[in-house]
Amino acid sequence: MALLELSNITRDFGPPSNRIHVLRDINLSIDQGDFISIIGQSGSGKTTLMNILGCLDAPTSGSCLIDGEEAAGRDPDQLAALRRRKFGFIFQRYNLLGTLSARDNVALPAIYAGLKRSQRSRRAEDLLKQLALTGKENNRPGTLSGGQQQRVSIARALMNGGEIILADEPTGALDSESGLMVMDILTELHAKGHTIILVTHDRKLAAFASRTIELKDGEIISDTRRLPLSTPTPLERVEEKHGITFYSDQLAESFRMSLQAIISHKLRSLLTMLGIIIGIASVVSVVAIGKGSQEKILSRIKEIGTNTISVYPGKSWGDSRSGRIRTLTINDAKALGKQPFVLNITPQTSTNGNISYRNITLTGQLNGVGEQFFSVDGLELEGGRFFNETDVKEDNQVIVIDNNTRKELFPDMPLPQVLGRTILFKKRPLVIIGVTAESTNTFGPDSGQLRLWAPYTTVMHQITGDKVISTITAEIADTVNSQAAEETVTRLLTSRHGTQDFFTMNSDSIKETITATTGTMTLLISAIAVISLIVGGIGVMNIMLVSVTERTGEIGLRMAIGARQSNILQQFLIEAILICLAGGIFGVGLSVVIALLFNHFVTDFAMTFSTTSIVAAVLCSTVIGVIFGFVPARNAARLSPIEALTQK
Ligand SMILES: Nc1ncnc2c1ncn2[C@@H]1O[C@H](COP(=O)(O)OP(=O)(O)OP(=O)(O)O)[C@@H](O)[C@H]1O
Ligand SMILES: [Mg+2]
DSSP states (O other): OOSEEEEEEEEEESOGGGOEEEEEEEEEEEOTTOEEEEEEOTTSSHHHHHHHHTTSSOOSEEEEEETTEEOTTOOHHHHHHHHHHHEEEEOTTOOOOTTSOHHHHHHHHHHHHTOOHHHHHHHHHHHHHHTTOTTOTTOOGGGSOHHHHHHHHHHHHHHTOOSEEEEESTTTTSOHHHHHHHHHHHHHHHHHTOEEEEEOSOHHHHTTSSEEEEEETTEEEEEEESSOOOOOOOOOOOOOOOOTHHHHHHHHHHHHHHHHHHHHTHHHHHHHHHHHHHHHHHHHHHHHHHHHHHHHHHHHHHHHOSEEEEEEESSSTTOGGGGTOOOOOHHHHHHHHTSTTEEEEEEEEEEEEEEEETTEEEEEEEEEEOTTHHHHHTOOEEEEOOOOHHHHHTTOOEEEEOHHHHHHHSTTOOHHHHTTOEEEETTEEEEEEEEEOOOOOSSSSOOOOOEEEEEHHHIIIIIIOOSSOSEEEEEEOTTSOHHHHHHHHHHHHHHHHSSOOEEEEEHHHHHHHHHHHHHHHHHHHHHHHHHHHHHHHHHHHHHHHHHHHHTHHHHHHHHHTTOOHHHHHHHHHHHHHHHHHHHHHHHHHHHHHHHHHHHHHOOSOOOOOOHHHHHHHHHHHHHHHHHHHHHHHHHHHTSOHHHHHHOO
């Protein structure tokens, strides 16, 4: 049985309207162990015929039997398997991969055949030695002479066995001496049992072969045998391995190749990553800032510790009529205070005015409050005492000031001496009985506002003459539902006033509002960050498309030596994922740097990272790699080997 059997092969190119018939009705039988040269003028169809013989190209019609098996009509991966098993290609321009060492170039076909890494290297080194290239294993093709490069490519052709060596003008780019050396090697390989098919337009080189086939305008015009067919010597077989490690090995190889591609284009890879880095860093930072500020606010609310309901006149904040609504009274507060769920209650009224002590005069707000105010508001003392029920009942002229006021009015006086001194508010003397600690439960940074508290009775009766109060704040028991309590308060006051001319707020709902607001903000800014991630992803896709175009020749070569479509897909997909993943990791790193700077300069609250957001960010960048890398990778995998090889 013939090793290769072509019958009625035709190969046409171009659209039906403009068909070029390159090969017409080729019938050819090639036996094992033969040494054939195909000659003919330029354009006679030698390369086209060679590509069909080597399963790189499919004929338009006709049959092509390899070892008695039909090759025409097989899918790309089956053809790739055939090429791996049977053929070794030697190209005119060597087609070595510039980024790989001689050893790795030679070993390349065995990757796709599933040979282990150590075995591959050993075999590649053996082959290089046989081709007199000892010591050049680590050289890149660029540092080798033309003759040496062609010998590396011969070694590569032999890597998987190379039962049939297809050499298309292997000496075309070489000087005559190196050319003769290549011919000697081919003769030697023939003697060892390899079937050699050599394409040349040089009759002198064709004379090395045992049989010469001449093509003209796509037809065989002569077929002459110079030497009889020698009985074939059996060749050593290199078996494909599909062990357990096969897939992980292939994956590791794809990974290595991708890494190499990224490293060999450092700047480009970095710029591509930049989009992802910025996107991920902004997502992670924004989430951390949102979480940090939310935690801060919630912890401040928690410091109040209690659940409070406040009643204000008017319909809501900013109601212009609230100043004229004068229905909220002390009696309302007293009535509310009788409710079983109310633990503490304080009416509140306030007035602005001048505060003076000796020659210092300041402007501040005096709050008239009940004795329970301090526990409702969670205020703490630095020194002295808060006023009590008696103070309120008897309109005592006492005042509690905050630390800011103390610093302003008594700059150099120690705290104990401040207590008992009399200050004037709107010219009324008030005795200082207490100083509060630095307040922690106001929202936002301490504004430096002066805060003073006197019994509301004192304020209303002696200073303002008001009959109404501005706020009632009730501390309610933890055990009651704050919403139900709020409803009861509303019902009670509505019945007292005859109409609902007030509104209530409870600290629970404030808490919820804050959580919801910061949540919405985080979501909003994250959405913007996600858009930037998508833009980054498009950048990655763009670069991957460029990379595929740039490396079309490499893809063609890999396919020629037996890479499956999945191998190519994997390689480019992994490259995209690696870029995005690295971008994601750098992005998280960048946001950590941002956080360090932020926490250094902004003392109000700290950026808080959540593991979820970091994991999500890294996962997200991987997904972007898969999504935006897929199309370019699939494009690469779908290239036809012969088109990819010729398109450089
Ligand atoms: N993909 C293609 N599309 C259209 N025409 C093609 C294609 N490939 C080859 N041809 C045509 O087929 C003819 C034969 O090309 P081929 O490459 O086989 O010639 P060749 O004998 O190898 O020539 P050379 O000695 O110059 O390498 C040429 O006329 C070429 O223009
Ligand atoms: Mg050619």
